[in-house]
Amino acid sequence: xxxxxxxxxxxxxxxxxxxxxxxxxxxxxxxxxxxxxxxxxxxxxxxxxxxxxxxxxxxxxxxxxxxxxxxxxxxxxxxxxxxxxxxxxxxxxxxx
Numbered sequence: 001x002x003x004x005x006x007x008x009x010x011x012x013x014x015x016x017x018x019x020x021x022x023x024x025x026x027x028x029x030x031x032x033x034x035x036x037x038x039x040x041x042x043x044x045x046x047x048x049x050x051x052x053x054x055x056x057x058x059x060x061x062x063x064x065x066x067x068x069x070x071x072x073x074x075x076x077x078x079x080x081x082x083x084x085x086x087x088x089x090x091x092x093x094x095x096x
Contacts, residue, residue: 005076006024006027006079007094008091008092008093008094009083009089009090009091009092010089010090010091010092011086011088011089011090012088012090013088016086016088016089019082020079020082020083020086020089023075023078023079023082024079026075026078027072027075027076027079030068030071030072030075031072033068034065034068034069034072037061037064037065037068038065040061040064040065041061041062041064041065044057044058044061044062045058
């Protein structure tokens, strides 16, 4: 699944398209890796609110979640930089 922000973007140059797809694959890989951490974070928030988890224990989970979000943001910045550098793309209409 392509991230929504970049759906339909295409390059005529196969090398640029391949690099663009590689960058998108990294974003997607990181988003998939975040899913279990996101669920763990949600459970940790509930446990902390119920008093079943200390602030220190929560902070450990929260730090991992924040780190993963930062990695995703950095990967998306790399995609955006690629798009800024290689502006000769076209956007195809994508039917969902």
